Amino acid sequence: MADVQELILAGADEHDLARLDEYRAVGGYGVLERARGMSREAVIEEISSAALRGRGGAGFPMGRKLSLVQPPEAAGKPTYVVANADESEPGSFKDREIMRRVPHRFIEGCLISAHAIGSTNVFIYIRGEYVAEYEVLKAAADEARDAGLLGDVVLVIHRGAGAYICGEETALLDSLEGKRGQPRPRPPFPPVAGLYGAPTLINNVQTLANVPVILDMGVAEYKKIGPESSPGTVVYSLSGNVERPGNYELPLGTTLRELIYDVGGGIPGGRSLKAIIPGGSSVPVFTPDEIDTPADFDSIQAAGSFLGSAAIIVVDDRACMVQLALRAEKFYMHESCGKCTPCREGTRWMVRLLEKIESGQAEHSDLDLLRGICNRIEGRSLCALGDFAVWPVRSYIDKYRDEFEAHIDEGGCPYGGESSLEGVMAPIDQHTHSPVAEVPA
Amino acid sequence: MSLREEIREAAAPYPDPRSGVMSGLRLAQRAYGGWLPREALEEVAEALDLTPAHVQSVASFYDMYHLAPVGEHMVEVCTNVSCALVGAQQVVDAFSDELDVKPGETSEDGKVTLRTIECAGGCGYAPVVVVDHRYREPTRPEDVPGIVQELRNG
Numbered sequence: 001m002a003d004v005q006e007l008i009l010a011g012a013d014e015h016d017l018a019r020l021d022e023y024r025a026v027g028g029y030g031v032l033e034r035a036r037g038m039s040r041e042a043v044i045e046e047i048s049s050a051a052l053r054g055r056g057g058a059g060f061p062m063g064r065k066l067s068l069v070q071p072p073e074a075a076g077k078p079t080y081v082v083a084n085a086d087e088s089e090p091g092s093f094k095d096r097e098i099m100r101r102v103p104h105r106f107i108e109g110c111l112i113s114a115h116a117i118g119s120t121n122v123f124i125y126i127r128g129e130y131v132a133e134y135e136v137l138k139a140a141a142d143e144a145r146d147a148g149l150l151g152d153v154v155l156v157i158h159r160g161a162g163a164y165i166c167g168e169e170t171a172l173l174d175s176l177e178g179k180r181g182q183p184r185p186r187p188p189f190p191p192v193a194g195l196y197g198a199p200t201l202i203n204n205v206q207t208l209a210n211v212p213v214i215l216d217m218g219v220a221e222y223k224k225i226g227p228e229s230s231p232g233t234v235v236y237s238l239s240g241n242v243e244r245p246g247n248y249e250l251p252l253g254t255t256l257r258e259l260i261y262d263v264g265g266g267i268p269g270g271r272s273l274k275a276i277i278p279g280g281s282s283v284p285v286f287t288p289d290e291i292d293t294p295a296d297f298d299s300i301q302a303a304g305s306f307l308g309s310a311a312i313i314v315v316d317d318r319a320c321m322v323q324l325a326l327r328a329e330k331f332y333m334h335e336s337c338g339k340c341t342p343c344r345e346g347t348r349w350m351v352r353l354l355e356k357i358e359s360g361q362a363e364h365s366d367l368d369l370l371r372g373i374c375n376r377i378e379g380r381s382l383c384a385l386g387d388f389a390v391w392p393v394r395s396y397i398d399k400y401r402d403e404f405e406a407h408i409d410e411g412g413c414p415y416g417g418e419s420s421l422e423g424v425m426a427p428i429d430q431h432t433h434s435p436v437a438e439v440p441a
Numbered sequence: 442m443s444l445r446e447e448i449r450e451a452a453a454p455y456p457d458p459r460s461g462v463m464s465g466l467r468l469a470q471r472a473y474g475g476w477l478p479r480e481a482l483e484e485v486a487e488a489l490d491l492t493p494a495h496v497q498s499v500a501s502f503y504d505m506y507h508l509a510p511v512g513e514h515m516v517e518v519c520t521n522v523s524c525a526l527v528g529a530q531q532v533v534d535a536f537s538d539e540l541d542v543k544p545g546e547t548s549e550d551g552k553v554t555l556r557t558i559e560c561a562g563g564c565g566y567a568p569v570v571v572v573d574h575r576y577r578e579p580t581r582p583e584d585v586p587g588i589v590q591e592l593r594n595g
Contacts, residue, residue, distance in 0.1 A: 091523050092562065128467075158463070159467065177457065178461065196456060238565060239523035240523050240526045241527065335559065
């Protein structure tokens, strides 16, 4: 039986930790004071030996990132800390919970990280839709500033304006610089040349919130939780066709079965499990026979998918997988920033082919064409959005090929209008009404 | 404080004032009744010493900036995977019926614009509806008439 174990969200049930006095009453900001008394190298060493891996999707070791950032004296310019709070992976809603319930723990993590790289500038990039979360975070930041906790650090909360791509770190940096949020070629990576061309540490909200936790409990205790290769807890976001959806913090490595059945209460309405998306909509799908996979970075990857942002989407047997593929692909088409041709054009081809299959107009060769396009998008764009546009669809074809073929053979959806995803609309195009240039008379 | 002063003040904490273009657009959109006519883009440009073309290129990239007039209220329904799996389309249809508009349109009385949007980050409380930037989680089709009534009265 899987048990909730709260480190990041610890104390938030019993106390209103959005308030500075309550956070301090449970020891909050004590670690910051201690860390500021330590050398930068000592702080980085703690995070490195805790083997903290990024919780935003890629799972990159934070300690390594920290050690790659050139100190300001060596760089000859200021360095920056950027917190990625643009949470926009479909299925993911954990950072929202962290910012709402433990904003000070997150801010404390930002401030300790700033100390570790010798930075006096912290930028929190929060997605524009999160208005209530922005308000909580701003109030917390103001309280911390008034209490003198920021020291010489200037903390700026930057609000996004609706663009999935801005969760990608280099697109986020361009957006923060006041441009269209489009990814940059790498190298150079942000620790070398990030915001305003200066060395930049960029990490996800939950990763940063782990920093005070690790320093507080000590590396040895922290490493007792979860698997050796990725210790600690993670806030799993459970959604879709599950009895008790929500955010649950558990040790990494909790199995998908425990998460869906013990924690989530199983599939509602007496339906059966059809598919599990283990890391947000962009990752390859699992079939029910893969349900005993432990949900940690390495185990999920060994099984052919990604833990991503630990957003688990549960799909029951009413869902047509072709419609699911089409819905997911329309999202990536809509969010492709347009910079790289394979992603921009390829997602449009994929949507058209999926529409053709879904409506029963396709031939068998179209399935191969679709798969071929997937292979020609993957790995051919500056950021991972192109890959994200491919992985779900290709995995649905490979694992549920019968269903795709049935659409072709039967000339339409075998669910006959009874699929849970029947007729689902994609978002409207926001900028079809762009102003038209007027020539002055 | 004038809009330009507000825009400059919001840009002040950044090492480079150009970073203030997004907050500038948000402030201008609020001042101009929920959308960004050409004069609004020009005002942001002048406040931050940018070209109007650059400001427009930024405004047209992000979904939360509106370049055409919108209703007094905004209703946004998430139809991404997690919401779709638990009936988001039925919520969209209920709003469409109640308001007599398709997504992307504004009701005839100018009160409400209906939009379908991408994942709003409320997947565990689906289906998610965002009314004037405030999340209503979850919203079922039977909640829709009440919401529309509230907006028509408001």
